[in-house]
Amino acid sequence: MGLAKQRYTLYCTMAVTVVLILAPVVSAEIIDRESNGATHAGRVFLWIAVILLAAKLSNLVARFGQPTVLGELLVGVVFGNLALVGFYFFEPVREDFVIQFLAELGVVILLFQVGLESDVQKMRHVGPRAFLVALVGVIVPFFLGTFVVGPLLLPGLSFNAHLFLGAILTATSVGITARVFQDLNKLQTPEAQIILGAAIIDDMLGLTILAVVKAIVESGHISFIETGWITGKAVFFLGGAIFLGQLLALRLGRLFSKINPGIGMKFVLAISFGLIFASLAEYIGLAPIVGAFAAGLVLEPVHFRHFNDPNIISDINESVKDAGMEVKQAVSKVMESLSHSHLQDLIKPLSYFLVPIFFVLTGMRVKLDMVFNLPVLMLTLAITMSAVVGKIMAGLVAGRVNKSIVGWGMVPRGEVGLIFAVTGNAMGVVSDEVFSMFVIVIMLTTILPIPILNFLLKRQDAASVPRGLSVR
Amino acid sequence: MGLAKQRYTLYCTMAVTVVLILAPVVSAEIIDRESNGATHAGRVFLWIAVILLAAKLSNLVARFGQPTVLGELLVGVVFGNLALVGFYFFEPVREDFVIQFLAELGVVILLFQVGLESDVQKMRHVGPRAFLVALVGVIVPFFLGTFVVGPLLLPGLSFNAHLFLGAILTATSVGITARVFQDLNKLQTPEAQIILGAAIIDDMLGLTILAVVKAIVESGHISFIETGWITGKAVFFLGGAIFLGQLLALRLGRLFSKINPGIGMKFVLAISFGLIFASLAEYIGLAPIVGAFAAGLVLEPVHFRHFNDPNIISDINESVKDAGMEVKQAVSKVMESLSHSHLQDLIKPLSYFLVPIFFVLTGMRVKLDMVFNLPVLMLTLAITMSAVVGKIMAGLVAGRVNKSIVGWGMVPRGEVGLIFAVTGNAMGVVSDEVFSMFVIVIMLTTILPIPILNFLLKRQDAASVPRGLSVR
Numbered sequence: 001m002g003l004a005k006q007r008y009t010l011y012c013t014m015a016v017t018v019v020l021i022l023a024p025v026v027s028a029e030i031i032d033r034e035s036n037g038a039t040h041a042g043r044v045f046l047w048i049a050v051i052l053l054a055a056k057l058s059n060l061v062a063r064f065g066q067p068t069v070l071g072e073l074l075v076g077v078v079f080g081n082l083a084l085v086g087f088y089f090f091e092p093v094r095e096d097f098v099i100q101f102l103a104e105l106g107v108v109i110l111l112f113q114v115g116l117e118s119d120v121q122k123m124r125h126v127g128p129r130a131f132l133v134a135l136v137g138v139i140v141p142f143f144l145g146t147f148v149v150g151p152l153l154l155p156g157l158s159f160n161a162h163l164f165l166g167a168i169l170t171a172t173s174v175g176i177t178a179r180v181f182q183d184l185n186k187l188q189t190p191e192a193q194i195i196l197g198a199a200i201i202d203d204m205l206g207l208t209i210l211a212v213v214k215a216i217v218e219s220g221h222i223s224f225i226e227t228g229w230i231t232g233k234a235v236f237f238l239g240g241a242i243f244l245g246q247l248l249a250l251r252l253g254r255l256f257s258k259i260n261p262g263i264g265m266k267f268v269l270a271i272s273f274g275l276i277f278a279s280l281a282e283y284i285g286l287a288p289i290v291g292a293f294a295a296g297l298v299l300e301p302v303h304f305r306h307f308n309d310p311n312i313i314s315d316i317n318e319s320v321k322d323a324g325m326e327v328k329q330a331v332s333k334v335m336e337s338l339s340h341s342h343l344q345d346l347i348k349p350l351s352y353f354l355v356p357i358f359f360v361l362t363g364m365r366v367k368l369d370m371v372f373n374l375p376v377l378m379l380t381l382a383i384t385m386s387a388v389v390g391k392i393m394a395g396l397v398a399g400r401v402n403k404s405i406v407g408w409g410m411v412p413r414g415e416v417g418l419i420f421a422v423t424g425n426a427m428g429v430v431s432d433e434v435f436s437m438f439v440i441v442i443m444l445t446t447i448l449p450i451p452i453l454n455f456l457l458k459r460q461d462a463a464s465v466p467r468g469l470s471v472r
Numbered sequence: 473m474g475l476a477k478q479r480y481t482l483y484c485t486m487a488v489t490v491v492l493i494l495a496p497v498v499s500a501e502i503i504d505r506e507s508n509g510a511t512h513a514g515r516v517f518l519w520i521a522v523i524l525l526a527a528k529l530s531n532l533v534a535r536f537g538q539p540t541v542l543g544e545l546l547v548g549v550v551f552g553n554l555a556l557v558g559f560y561f562f563e564p565v566r567e568d569f570v571i572q573f574l575a576e577l578g579v580v581i582l583l584f585q586v587g588l589e590s591d592v593q594k595m596r597h598v599g600p601r602a603f604l605v606a607l608v609g610v611i612v613p614f615f616l617g618t619f620v621v622g623p624l625l626l627p628g629l630s631f632n633a634h635l636f637l638g639a640i641l642t643a644t645s646v647g648i649t650a651r652v653f654q655d656l657n658k659l660q661t662p663e664a665q666i667i668l669g670a671a672i673i674d675d676m677l678g679l680t681i682l683a684v685v686k687a688i689v690e691s692g693h694i695s696f697i698e699t700g701w702i703t704g705k706a707v708f709f710l711g712g713a714i715f716l717g718q719l720l721a722l723r724l725g726r727l728f729s730k731i732n733p734g735i736g737m738k739f740v741l742a743i744s745f746g747l748i749f750a751s752l753a754e755y756i757g758l759a760p761i762v763g764a765f766a767a768g769l770v771l772e773p774v775h776f777r778h779f780n781d782p783n784i785i786s787d788i789n790e791s792v793k794d795a796g797m798e799v800k801q802a803v804s805k806v807m808e809s810l811s812h813s814h815l816q817d818l819i820k821p822l823s824y825f826l827v828p829i830f831f832v833l834t835g836m837r838v839k840l841d842m843v844f845n846l847p848v849l850m851l852t853l854a855i856t857m858s859a860v861v862g863k864i865m866a867g868l869v870a871g872r873v874n875k876s877i878v879g880w881g882m883v884p885r886g887e888v889g890l891i892f893a894v895t896g897n898a899m900g901v902v903s904d905e906v907f908s909m910f911v912i913v914i915m916l917t918t919i920l921p922i923p924i925l926n927f928l929l930k931r932q933d934a935a936s937v938p939r940g941l942s943v944r
Binding site: 040041042043044045046048049052053055056057059060062097098100101104105108256259260263264265267268269271272275276278279282283288346347348349350352353356 | 512513514516517518521524525527528529531532534570572573576577580728731732735736737739740741743747748750751754755760819820821822825828
């Protein structure tokens with residue numbers, strides 16, 4: 001066994017090495033191809049294949065007990081910084097519109113999946129606590145960033161820049177946390193539900209904060225009407241979407257199943273639901289992932305009971321038609337348990353295809369060259385610490401659950417914080433240098449929580465075995 | 473039953489109407505959003521949802537006994553021409569890079585699927601006949617286009633333009649035909665295998681012809697060395713890919729299954745194989761779909777026997793653990809039959825998502841405004857007829873199979889013909905007006921064969937019931 005494992009590790013290391021060596025070799029070819037008039041699509045096909053294979057190879061981190069998302073981010077960090085050692089294969093990937101779109105679609109699909117695994121009842125149950133966590137998780141980091149860390153650590157910057165630092169620190173990106181909980185099969189825990197709820201409320205609060213900060217920077221004062229309007233729109237959208245969705249989903253399912261009761265229709269209906277919600281959320285200024293999560297939350301297996309795969313069912317019925325009653329019952333039981341998770345299974349291949357692109361691309365945004373500048377690094381670490389502290393304090397109000405898990409689950413700033421930083425940079429408030437620093441803070445808060453959450457969740461598992469359900 | 477069916481039709485018509493009415497209403501919103509600074513991704517999400525839903529609604533054509541691909545193309549034709557009646561929602565869709573990429577990825581996935589359902593042995597068996605069909609299907613249309621139809625119907629054009637007409641008429645696009653055979657569950661017939669083989673050989677011949685025509689237009693003479701080099705590269709690629717692929721697939725499958733034996737890895741490995749082959753084919757100048765088909769051809773279920781879904785299997789084993797021997801055997805038989813088609817099932821959701829985008833976008837390229845110009849229309853119909861005749865003659869050399877099916881299966885010019893036309897247009901040989909005409913010819917040859925193939929295949933079915941396997 002030990003020897004076999006050693007051989008595995010050898011194989012795997014070999015495979016990783018081959019990919020890492022091949023990439024730059026292929027890269028020269030690619031640059032050559034461009035001048036040969038090869039179309040863009042052909043290159044993107046190759047990029048996707050390399051990203052997917054490398055992401056899968058990075059599943060090796062699971063051998064060290066880490067969630068696979070960590071591996072995908074690290075692959076991204078390696079790919080994104082190969083230019084530092086002279087390999088330029090991945091440079092055009094980062095800037096490519098198609099890859100960026102596929103990544104965004106990937107995180108939308110991920111949150112849709114996560115929404116499917118949650119349900120409205122459970123979310124309502126943890127609602128008040130999620131709201132409290134979100135509120136504290138926004139107020140404390142905003143205060144810390146604008147009035148403490150900003151003036152203290154970055155005294156040379158304007159008040160507006162400190163405002164943006166505060167705004168960036170309020171963000172919560174649910175993508176990473178959701179994926180860690182998914183990797184560890186923990187999406188059904190109350191901690192996960194609180195974090196998901198809080199992250200959505202946080203997104204709405206963040207939207208308001210961004211509007212307020214923008215108004216302050218642009219005109220020097222706050223319009224309470226505009227602030228109220230933006231918040232109202234967001235609340236109205238989410239409430240309306242969930243209400244209308246619950247009302248319509250079953251009816252639409254029945255209608256469409258009459259046109260075509262196959263699994264293709266089921267898949268298209270569910271995915272379109274998610275995409276339309278994502279698009280609507282984006283339209284009113286929320287992150288598309290909030291809409292996708294809401295869509296998943298609304299859809300329940302019951303909405304799809306009119307759909308089935310007639311081929312598989314008739315195949316199976318055929319194969320047991322001569323068997324006894326007992327056999328038939330057992331088979332139908334198996335089929336039932338298969339169809340229950342069917343919608344999730346249908347989404348999975350799409351998620352295998354798209355989700356790694358999102359996490360690898362996120363990793364590629366980390367620029368390691370900044371790390372070699374010690375003063376900048378120390379400063380960045382200090383800001384990161386305050387970013388962590390703000391969210392850990394939010395976890396303290398989560399009630400009778402594991403507070404550290406909730407706190408650390410709120411730490412990742414991910415793409416939401418990035419949007420804030422980009423906005424500040426575009427408005428000329430945040431200089432390019434400070435922007436890079438903020439990006440590192442966002443990245444550290446995105447990657448650090450993964451091993452820590454992993455540790456906390458596994459420790460909770462070990463501790464809760466004797467106590468059973470008492471944690472709930 | 474009759475009443476219920478009437479009600480279905482009513483529902484469906486209502487649903488289609490709602491989509492068609494909603495689209496332009498949303499369109500005004502969309503144009504508004506653009507100025508509101510909504511990101512591109514949000515809009516594309518909505519477009520994809522509208523395309524997928526409309527494509528699924530168009531499955532109604534199955535009620536009239538037509539393959540569903542016809543419905544998807546017609547939805548595209550409607551969407552693409554709504555601008556004629558003042559609705560501009562779909563105009564940016566046609567030109568969008570991301571949608572174009574997703575469409576191209578869609579047809580690559582489709583041909584990969586089709587390749588998975590074929591196998592090398594069968595292809596080798598029909599090889600010589602496929603080669604003959606391809607050869608006749610290239611020579612006759614090229615001769616007809618360049619020396620008969622061109623000078624006769626378009627006497628005002630240069631010899632070079634006639635050359636391009638001939639080249640366009642040689643093309644065979646396997647996408648449409650493959651989808652019709654897939655819709656009717658006929659991919660395993662010898663006719664389908666001959667068409668698939670001939671289409672691939674045709675693509676290699678077409679590549680050579682395009683190179684030759686370009687050389688004649690550019691320098692007035694043909695370089696036999698270049699022609700030989702291009703052909704050799706194509707043959708070498710396909711042969712080498714199939715040989716190496718067969719050699720490596722099992723080994724790679726075993727290696728990767730050791731890193732992670734889950735279905736995610738299986739999926740990624742298969743898809744990456746397809747994408748890399750597509751990219752390689754494109755690199756040497758072949759259509760990416762040829763590479764994808766070759767990849768599918770090489771992969772066999774046996775390459776993936778190291779992969780399984782441990783969750784499902786343990787779930788099922790758990791649910792029958794107390795049952796008798798007979799039950800367990802029946803269940804394991806069911807599971808085996810499920811896992812056999814597992815790879816195809818894993819690819820399906822991706823194909824539900826991407827393939828309709830390809831066919832709807834193809835339909836959107838049809839410009840109906842040309843149809844209202846009667847002289848142009850008559851001319852176009854005459855060229856289309858000669859395009860059909862050329863390929864029908866190719867069917868005559870297909871040996872002991874249904875020759876009409878093979879002939880009509882070779883008729884669609886699709887995107888391959890389009891590439892030729894675009895090249896001619898870009899070289900200044902084919903004027904914009906003639907280009908539009910060629911595009912209509914390509915579209916007619918693409919849409920017409922669908923109902924005809926459908927009719928021929930169903931008639932063959934009806935006739936072959938008493939004769940059983942004699943057709944083979």
